[in-house]
Amino acid sequence: MKNKPIIIIVGLGYVGLPLAVEFGKKYKTIGFDINPSRVLDLSNGYDKTLEVDSDELKASKHLSFTNDLEQIRVGNVYIVTVPTPIDNFKNPDLAPLLKASQSIAKVLKKDDVVIYESTVYPGCTEEDCVPVLEKYSGLKYNQDFFCGYSPERINPGDKVNTLTTIRKVVSGSTPEIALQVQELYNTIINAGTFLAPSLKVAEASKAIENAQRDVNISFVNELSLIFDKMGIDTHDVLEAAGTKWNFLKFKPGLVGGHCIGVDPYYLVHKAQSLGYYPQVILSGRRINDNMGMFVANKVVKLMIKKGHKIDGSKALILGVTFKENCPDIRNSRVIDIYNELVQFGLSVDVYDPWADKKEVHEEYSICLLDNLDGRNYDVIILAVSHEEFQAVDYNYLKHNYSSIIFDTKAFLDRKLIDARL
Template identity: 70%
Template sequence: MDKKIAIIGLGYVGLPLAIEFASKYSVVGFDINKDRVNELSKGEDRTREADLKRMSDVVQLKSDALGIGLSFSYNTEDIKSCNVFIITVPTPIDHYKKPDLKPLLKASEMIGQVIKRGDIVIYESTVYPGCTEEDCVPVLERVSGLVYNKDFFCGYSPERINPGDKINTLTKIKKVTSGSTPDTAETVDQLYKSIIEAGTFKASSLKVAEASKAIENAQRDLNISFVNELALIFERIGIDTNDVIEAAGTKWNFLKYKPGLVGGHCIGVDPYYLAHKAESLGYHPQVILSGRRVNDNMGMFVANKVVKLMIQKGILIKKSKALILGITFKENCPDIRNSKVIDIYTELKQFDIDVEVYDPHADKHEVKEEYSIDLVDSINNKTYNAIILAVSHDEFLKYDYAALGEQNSTVIFDTKAFLPRSIVDARL
């Protein structure tokens, strides 16, 4: 069949995917956020993930009526003629650290209203093994009145987008694919193979593909939790964790993970999806959840370490001024989802410290809405009793930290081992 593709969700995952597919197929980029659709229609992208020139080119292809190209919409009428639906909506966790499938199920319900016989629904959102067939397919069947693997088919191809990375982009990373029948698996694989330069890997089932994504990030989470725990130990011993890692790294098979805050939409979330599935089957995972506990407590550790250092310098804690540099979950990108910097902020506020947060990459309105924090516009002509480098944005290397501090009365803490060692009091 001639493929006409609808990409559901135009965030960090969906937009780059829509742009790449649009160079070879007719694509409708769909999002329920009208502001987002209007922004993209004007050639703007707040995530900074899109190649704007390339996006403009594929939008022009649709305008030229060549049968391929990209258009944007928030109207479901515009996706009814599509026959491949790729769902890339967020799959966060709730306040109890349980999977929040509401966006995924709502997207499935919407697609159920428009799918036809022979259509394929592909999920890219990160889920636990079995979620596509056990949670999403029943919604598609109920709303559409169609029968799974008879009237419509499903695929799963986990996203591997790395926000802010301009080298390992969508087409440069090998893509795992899968389908609900052998024919569907081959169709899905060939579809992605047509745009992924690095090639594809066809998994044996939807569940295998789902599980592969979950363990990718759980493995990284556990490795980081190990070095974070080492940081807690070495802080008590009085040695620098990064020095230890450099020494151990001289052995050829040592993996040089660094301690740090573990947030974001994948590493800080996916292990909870895997744990949820395990617990539903009667197994309580020990290693996965212990790693999560260590990583979830690192923001509190940083804040308390900073306060101890301030006390050692004779700084009066109550009403002192602290600056946190960075609120995004990683360097040089505007993504604030599940940022663990908020844990440092919250803990410092508990000490009645006046805390300011500065981040040139983050959107002020998003930060206010998500975390109820008003980002400061500038740190010029200000001084602080504590400065915490929380995110290693390139801009932060250029600042005069001596000018930002109170003379002989400022603690500088580097959570990323990013700043010159000579100017910091301690680092994670």
């Protein structure tokens, strides 16, 4: 690794691909993914996540892609960037991580280094992944092979705060390996690196990043619930409070995605395994997980107030991705609004020009509209603030003057809407 790194990136999603592209500009790099169609797309210069364009792929001259395990045997640095989701009971699902570790173990050689970037709970690398590496490779940890942990900090859809412009936390299983991992990442990270004293500290730093943001958003979401009962606009209150220099300007909203809505449960899992029940983190999660239901119920109350017949009314949800100007639908909480409205008896359409129709149908059993031509609705809910939604003619979409427009993002002109989150 120290003299001539040959880098294997395992998992080519929102995290792995940008990493592979940057390393591929400097070193022989192979991107490995178990999805053959993903490998084919990338080999042809197309990234459906829109994180990397075709010119960037071409600029990565030392990068190739494969789904053949044998082709990654040449590597000496394996970087794992697979998803770490939660199951239906909100427990960590380590299956992708452990399967990736098992695959790497089959090609692992003496002196190789395995670096994990996937978000986990503190201790996961050494307690869960290393035993798999040892079992299937026959090699001994910190004698025959070594590990590192460098938590990903990718923000999907963000073209300003990118991989190379965000300072990166790094760590290694020995002091020497830690320095080598730091040196390697410093060759591609313009913002520099921070060397954590241990793998566990690096793992914990990532876990609390998202937990902190989750708790802060849950606070303003709770304020939104309270101010709704008072008849006060939450954003007006936040604007007034924000005039103080040290006020944190978080906004209410749906909390989805693969990070903020998932990672706190990894920290919770580890804490509970040690006999501690983390009340602040879990209370924040409960508030955030219920915001979709609150939006749907608020909309139905507005409908009743305006004299609408609930059963059979037509509703339109604009946006299904977990955030604006991004095709990522993972853990989107828009589905909570959809499901609740359907249970009330509404006929609900969903339109999102960024989302992949096939993925949405497979994940959520929703058939996205192709366009909004000739359609009108009793209820319109702006759920995601895609830039395209600024140009929509909302009056054209309204069934009549009593149709309701609800804005979950404080994105639209206040004169146009009936209420906002």
